[in-house]
Amino acid sequence: MTASTTRRTTAARSRIAAVGAIAVAGALLLTGCGDQTEGSGGSDTKESGKTNSAPLFDKLPKDIQNAGVLKAGTNAEYAPMEFQEGGKIVGVDPDIAAALGEKLGVKVEFTSGNFDGLITALNSGRYDIAMSSITDNKQRQEGLDDKGKKLGPGVDFVDYFVAGTAVYVQKGNPKGINSIEDLCGQPAAVQRGTTYEKALQDQSKKCTDAGKKAVKIQSFENDTEAQTRVKSGGAVAGVNDYPVAVDLARKADNGNAFEIVGEQVDAGPFGIAVNKDNKQLTEALEAAVNAIIEDGTYKKILAKWGAETGAIDKAVVNGGK
Incomplete structure (x- = not known):
């Protein structure tokens, strides 16, 4: 696991170099996977004659509703944001993701890989999201390397935290x-x-x-x-x-x-990365982040990990510069 105020433009694990500009999806080293966060089940759909009572379930794309799972890529060696403990991926990001899953009615399952390959893997379809203390900036939004060369389609970010270097x-x-x-x-x-x-x-x-x-x-x-x-x-x-x-x-x-x-120094936002073609998922995540901010869950999670200085008041899409 950003530059920081950059694991991690906290003015913080912040990460400005383009994620995925160095590695390809095949280079990912999967070090932890499976059910790493707890969320409410969400596999029952209206098509099957059942409903999901989670407040934001209907905002999700149908394929994620049907799967009942949101697949998340991370680099789990960035305490307290995301790290491995007792065979599970834990930390600020997994706890926030679990809370988002409760609002969305799906489980969030984390897989750990190399940080600099996360966005490449996301855009290849390996993950639905990448959540790993990733600094939201224009370079990553537009898929550019540090010299401005176009390397890929870029991603959208749902910002949920602020950190510096x-x-x-x-x-x-x-x-x-x-x-x-x-x-x-x-x-x-x-x-x-x-x-x-x-x-x-x-x-x-x-x-x-x-x-x-x-x-x-x-x-x-x-x-x-x-x-x-x-x-x-x-x-x-x-x-x-x-x-x-x-x-x-x-x-x-x-x-x-x-x-x-x-x-x-160089404080900037951390964002949940989403494929640019998946606007519906981006909107659902934005609504979920705002929901956990409004009900107080968000600040309780940050307090648990001593990360209150990174709190935001409202989710923003592509707020990085």
Whole structure:
């Protein structure tokens, strides 16, 4: 598992690099699948002579009504947003998805794969949605790479959270890093294909434009590898989505491994990605997000995971810039 305020334009796991621009669907490494969230059953349809009492069931496309399942792709290594525990995918996103499933009358089943292949897999039909702390931005909406080249059809987003980018360092901050601007000429670790990798790239250019040395960006396949690099001293800092960095600082080695420095930057929305041809599903999800905001379920979920700073007041479609 964005840039952040970028696991994850939290000003946070935020992810700006185009998801799916690097990997193809066949490269997905499925690490967890099946019933990972709890929702009300939704397979009974009017055509079969039965009805579903969920308030937003009728808004769903017929194929999803008939299946009773909403298939979701994620990258489950981005606590507290989505991660694996006891053989299940848990976290902020799975809990929100379960609440959306209750409103829609279907189960939401998560499968974990490589982050940078999620949108490709979504558009190939492997998933109905991708929900993985994905930063909503124009680049992803339009299917562009970081140079503006058209790579695919893009996706629509239903925005449900806000996060920015944060810098974390070893506990005690031995290298005296106080902000992302202090990373000029320094090695910094990050997950590949994320918005915070893009944030580092942008900062590196600012460094060289100012006559300083470029950031020595160390990009890894997953966020755990980046964290390990910082912990071992191989990088002076890591960059991540703000809520993920906060969770990491609180929990790693009982709070003794890392600390956050400076303020989160480049805050932007996380969105549920949907195929652009599936406008009906996008509208149903927008209505469901607003429903859990209105009944208080949404804020209870964020409070459970200590992610209240990312709360929004209303769902937006394609609100990213």
